[in-house]
Amino acid sequence: MKRRKDTTPYTRLTEPLVRDSGVLRPATWEEALDRAAAGFRRTLDTKGPEGFGMFSCARSTNEMNYVAQKFTRAVMGTNNVDSCNRTCHAPSVAGLARVFDSGGGTSSYAEIEDSDVIVIWGGNPREAHPIFFQHVLKAVHKGAKLFVVDPRQTSTAKWAHRQLQLEVGTDIPLANAIAREIIHSGLANTTFIERATEGYEEFAASVEPWTLEVAEQVTKVPAELIKELAHTYARADRGQMSWTLGITEHHNGTDNVLSLINLSLLAGQVGRYGAGLNPLRGQNNVQGGGDMGAIPDRMPGFQDILDPAVRAKFDEAWGSHIPPYKGKNLTQMLEAMEDGLITCVYVIGENPVQSEADCEHTIKRLSNIEHLVVQDIFLTKTAQLADVVLPASAAWCESDGTFTNSERRVQRVRKAVNPPAGARDDIEVISELARRLGHDWHYSGDDGREVWDELRSLSPIHTGMSYERLEELGGIQWPCYSEDTLEPSFLHARLWAEDPAERGRPAPFTVLRHSPPVDVLDDEFPLRLTTGRRLDSYNTGVQSGGFPSPRRRGETLDLCSADAAQLGVVEDEMVQISSRRGAIVAPVRIDEGLRPGLAFMTFHFPDEVDVNVITIEATDPVAGTAEYKAAAIRVDKLSSGGPGGLAPRLGSGARPQKTQFDAVAG
Numbered sequence: 001m002k003r004r005k006d007t008t009p010y011t012r013l014t015e016p017l018v019r020d021s022g023v024l025r026p027a028t029w030e031e032a033l034d035r036a037a038a039g040f041r042r043t044l045d046t047k048g049p050e051g052f053g054m055f056s057c058a059r060s061t062n063e064m065n066y067v068a069q070k071f072t073r074a075v076m077g078t079n080n081v082d083s084c085n086r087t088c089h090a091p092s093v094a095g096l097a098r099v100f101d102s103g104g105g106t107s108s109y110a111e112i113e114d115s116d117v118i119v120i121w122g123g124n125p126r127e128a129h130p131i132f133f134q135h136v137l138k139a140v141h142k143g144a145k146l147f148v149v150d151p152r153q154t155s156t157a158k159w160a161h162r163q164l165q166l167e168v169g170t171d172i173p174l175a176n177a178i179a180r181e182i183i184h185s186g187l188a189n190t191t192f193i194e195r196a197t198e199g200y201e202e203f204a205a206s207v208e209p210w211t212l213e214v215a216e217q218v219t220k221v222p223a224e225l226i227k228e229l230a231h232t233y234a235r236a237d238r239g240q241m242s243w244t245l246g247i248t249e250h251h252n253g254t255d256n257v258l259s260l261i262n263l264s265l266l267a268g269q270v271g272r273y274g275a276g277l278n279p280l281r282g283q284n285n286v287q288g289g290g291d292m293g294a295i296p297d298r299m300p301g302f303q304d305i306l307d308p309a310v311r312a313k314f315d316e317a318w319g320s321h322i323p324p325y326k327g328k329n330l331t332q333m334l335e336a337m338e339d340g341l342i343t344c345v346y347v348i349g350e351n352p353v354q355s356e357a358d359c360e361h362t363i364k365r366l367s368n369i370e371h372l373v374v375q376d377i378f379l380t381k382t383a384q385l386a387d388v389v390l391p392a393s394a395a396w397c398e399s400d401g402t403f404t405n406s407e408r409r410v411q412r413v414r415k416a417v418n419p420p421a422g423a424r425d426d427i428e429v430i431s432e433l434a435r436r437l438g439h440d441w442h443y444s445g446d447d448g449r450e451v452w453d454e455l456r457s458l459s460p461i462h463t464g465m466s467y468e469r470l471e472e473l474g475g476i477q478w479p480c481y482s483e484d485t486l487e488p489s490f491l492h493a494r495l496w497a498e499d500p501a502e503r504g505r506p507a508p509f510t511v512l513r514h515s516p517p518v519d520v521l522d523d524e525f526p527l528r529l530t531t532g533r534r535l536d537s538y539n540t541g542v543q544s545g546g547f548p549s550p551r552r553r554g555e556t557l558d559l560c561s562a563d564a565a566q567l568g569v570v571e572d573e574m575v576q577i578s579s580r581r582g583a584i585v586a587p588v589r590i591d592e593g594l595r596p597g598l599a600f601m602t603f604h605f606p607d608e609v610d611v612n613v614i615t616i617e618a619t620d621p622v623a624g625t626a627e628y629k630a631a632a633i634r635v636d637k638l639s640s641g642g643p644g645g646l647a648p649r650l651g652s653g654a655r656p657q658k659t660q661f662d663a664v665a666g
Contacts, residue, residue, distance in 0.1 A: 009546030010378035013391035014422035017379075024389065029424070036346075036388040037436035039371030040076065043344035049077035049323070053333040053342045056083045056294035057349030057426075058286035061401030061413060063448035064426045065285070065292035066300060066455050068348055072327075074320035075434050079296050079305060079327025080342070083289045084350055086330035087357075090623035091248040092279035093290060095257030099265075099507050100492055103290065103302060104408045107240065107276030108477060108489035113138045115274045117236040119229070121149040121260060122171065122246020126156040127535035129244070129280045132406065145236075147229050149174070150246060151530060152600060153593030162225060165595065168528050168630050169517040170219040171247060175259035176207040176512065177215030178230040182266055183207070187234035189268030196495035196507055197265050203509035218514070220595075234267040238274030245282065245532070249629045251518050254622040258510040265507055271492040281406040283539075284396065288404030291462075291478065292455065296327030301459025317458055331624030337365040344371040348426060349392065353381040354540040354606040357626035358581050358617040375429060378542055381606075392426050393419040393445065399426070401448035402470065404478070407489075410465055411475035415446070427451065517630035518618035525579060525632035527563070529599045531611060537604035545605070555609040556589035557635065558600040564590055567635055576636045577601075579614035585638070599633060 016032030017024040027035070043051045054072040056065050065083075072081040085093070093103030100106075112118065112135040125133040133156065140146050140159060148160040149171075157163040166174050182188055183204055193200050212223035219226075233239050241264055247256045261270075261277060269275040281287045293300035299322075303310045311322045328336055334356070336342040345366070356362040366372060366385050374386040383389050393399050400415040419425065425445020434441040443451055449467055456462050464480035479487050497503045521528060536551040538544040557577055559567070569575055573588050577599075586601070586609045594600060601611045618627045 010380070010542055012377055012420055012423065013379055013383075013389065014420050016391060017386075017389040019387045024384070024386070032388050032390060033429075033432050033436060036373045036390065037433050039344060039373065039387065040346070040433070040437060043371060044076070047343055050080065050341065051343050052076045052078055053080040053328065053336070053345045054082075055330065055333075055345065055347040055350045055352065056081060056289060057395070058083045058085055058283040058289045060285065060289075060349055060395040060426060061399050061448060062285065062288040062292050062404060062410070062455070063401035063451040064348075064395065064399070064430075065289045065294040066451055067427050067430050067443055069293040069300070070318060071430050071434055073314075073322050074318040075437050075439050077321065077323065079323055079325070080333055081294055081327060082296055082330040082333065083286070083294050084283065084330075084355060085286050085290055085295065086624050087249075087355060087626065087628075088245055088282050089248055089279050089286060090329070090625050091253030091257050091620055092243070093295075094254045094623045095261060096277065096279070097302070098258070099261050099510075101505065102491060104287065104478070104491065105276070105278040105406055106270055106491040107274070107278055108407045108409075109135045111238070111274045111276065111489060112136060112240055112278075113142065115139055115144055115236075115238040115240045117145045117147070117232055117239045119147045119149065119233060119239070119241050120156060120160075121241065121243045122248075122256075123242065123244030123280060124150065124152075124154040124156045124532060125242075125244070125280055126154065126159065128282065128533040129406075130535065132242075132280055145232055147232070151595070151598055152532075152591075157593075162228060164219075164221045164225050164229060166219040166221050168530050168598065169250065170514070171250075171256045172252070172259045172512050173210060173215050173218045173514050174221060174226065175263060176210040176514075177212060177219075177226050178233070179203075179262060179266055180207040180210050181212060181227055181230035182234045182263075185231060185234070187231065188266050189234075192268035192496070193265065196271075196503060197509060198506040199509040199511075203262060203511055206511040233263065233269070236267075236269070238272070239264075239267060239269040240274070240276055240278065241269065242278040242280055244280045246530075246629060248279075248623075248625055249627060250625075251618040251620055251627040252515045253620040253625045255510075255512050255515070259512050262509055262512070265509055270507075271490065271495040273488070273490055276490055278406065282533075284405075285403045287406060287408065288402070288410070291404055296329050300455055301461045303459070314458060317454075329624040331619050331626070334362060334365050337369050343369050345369055346373045346375070347382060347386075348375045349377075349395075351380040351382045351540050351542060353385065354610065354612065355603070356617075357612055357615040357628055359606075359610060359612040360582060361617060375426060377423070380542055390429055391423040392429065393423055395426070399445065399448070402452065408477045409475040410462070410470060410478065412467065412470050517632075518627060519580065519616045519630060519632040521632050525634050526597070527599050527633050527635060528597060529577070529579070529601060529614070529631040529633045530629045531601055531603055531615065534602055534604065537602065539604070540606050541604045545607070553589070555586050555602060555605040555611065557586045558589045558591040558594060559635070560592055560594040560596055560598070561590050562596045563594075563599070564588060567637070569635070569637060574638055576638055577614060578634045578636065579616070579631050581616065582613040584609050584611065584613055599635070603628075
């Protein structure tokens, strides 16, 4: 039986497109840029700056993200700028910044190799972060203990000394039980707690109900395993806590992050070489995009947008009037589109039509706005909705600049080839639009140095990172305040200082309550669906789908054999998967790494099976990230010849109509 539907690979955009009479048609660059700028100007005249929103790109360079957020703030006059960090690690940034005043991971990759204990919670880096996992394996081979906390038995878990296979959405009960065990066993680092933290007494009281026995009932993790993790982590000289989207993509993702930070404070596993907290970022420059200020609440270098002195510094340099309040994040911008408050959006290298949870809702919102400009290398499903499409360069090989990885290391990326004829560098395109709106910008896409040096003059944590020094040292971790010195590879050493003045603000414990997944299981939707990534594919597949891989199997509904038997379905059989939001059709794959009651799908093949039709848009109130990891579903056998309902491919020119997507949703 053939499992995969044939799909056509995306081809590079090499000419601008503009929409006339509902259809995209080729245009000259002058016409397309004039059309895009006219729509931006019209929005300023009719709705004001807050009618505009920018989706910047976590795959593009730091330099592009700096210019994109500057365009939003200095040209359009709003802080409504964000990127796909909102769909993944925004809760990590929010949690870390709340406790430590900085949203970055605290350790280097080298420290991972020198640690004694590594806890990977809610992640499968063997497939999703293979470079990081090489450092983990080096540590394991040197004797480090590896614990994996995940509802699935993943390829990462196969390397672990112990796996804690918890129920989806029970991370806080498990963390609280580990904390209680550390406290009751006398393993809390009282010296660190007394010197460097606050709120311990209230926190300790809050975890008291979470005995090992209670936690076992809620999380389904055996009490002995919870106890072993608690003792091993607390006794370690160098303990590392790493996590990915299994922690963040929940309606309480920020609280989940804070629950792990609580454990590090309790055991004193932060602010020292080899001990730390590390969110593993999912895209090549999602860390750098936030560092550059392409987020609604921070200026470049994570400087507080609410600080008048910070805004004044940027206003003086840019000749701008930055609003003295936070902008809307990506989730809030989508809501504002529905309410008619945002009517104009500039999307650079993002594909929210296929990456957002409950994507039907996203399509309707983007279809209703008055002016949508998309700048991309492919005619994505989002670009197919646009009024103006601008063909861009590929950042990883056609642009010059820098990227920042998960260990905060800024590295040079060099232009290797020219974009195809007809496509232009992102920075050059943004500058062209700025000039049409009255700002005399002349940034060049050929060399990012001018942009980078401007950023260094305004962001203290990047000041010491000249292009020459980045090349000489093979990259530099932030912070780097001077061209004469380097800072330690780990953050927050101040917390261990003897002098209270040097220690600064104490790191607060956070009292956290258990909040189960929003999408409740019941008789109609009895199975829990969680989503994730596979090694051979990348996000919505726009970039990776055009290349063959012997490992790629396409989209499947993964079930354990017990569930498959109960449903009366077998491997490769097409089934209908329904949630409270829609329905899709996919083949079954048997995975004995799943528990009964748990199903798994990816989001890599939306042109074949659009999984985000059935995921839930319930979002974290702090970070705005959706609960991709916990949907309630039902699986039904198809009758002979059944719906055969694989998603139809949209035409390349016409704006998709609601009825086309209704067919996908069933």
